[in-house]
Amino acid sequence: MLLNELDVFTAQLEAINYPNIEAHTETGAEIVIHTNQKQREDPAFWQSIRAILKAQLWVPVSKTWHQLSDSDWLAPSPAI
Numbered sequence: 001m002l003l004n005e006l007d008v009f010t011a012q013l014e015a016i017n018y019p020n021i022e023a024h025t026e027t028g029a030e031i032v033i034h035t036n037q038k039q040r041e042d043p044a045f046w047q048s049i050r051a052i053l054k055a056q057l058w059v060p061v062s063k064t065w066h067q068l069s070d071s072d073w074l075a076p077s078p079a080i
Contacts, residue, residue: 007058008069013053017018021049023061034066 011023011031018039021033039045050060060069 007063008059009062009063012056012058013049015051016046016049023059026058029068031061033061033068036067039068 005008010026011033013021013023013033015062017032019035021035023031023033025031035045061067
């Protein structure tokens with residue numbers, strides 16, 4: 001199931017300014033992506049972020065908290 005498009009937007013990373021990440025949206029708006037404590041302490045997370053930045057990939061970011069989505073553009077299926 002796809003996340004509601006009102007909950008996330010697409011952003012392309014521009015720079016790492018620890019502990020935050022600078023990015024821009026598809027409309028060109030500049031945003032700052034905030035990292036949580038777990039992400040700040042995870043070397044694998046920062047390695048992945050550097051790879052995403054280098055590859056110029058677009059990532060999903062929550063509109064409310066300006067944080068990276070941990071499930072891409074997919075939402076978990078509701079329990080039945």
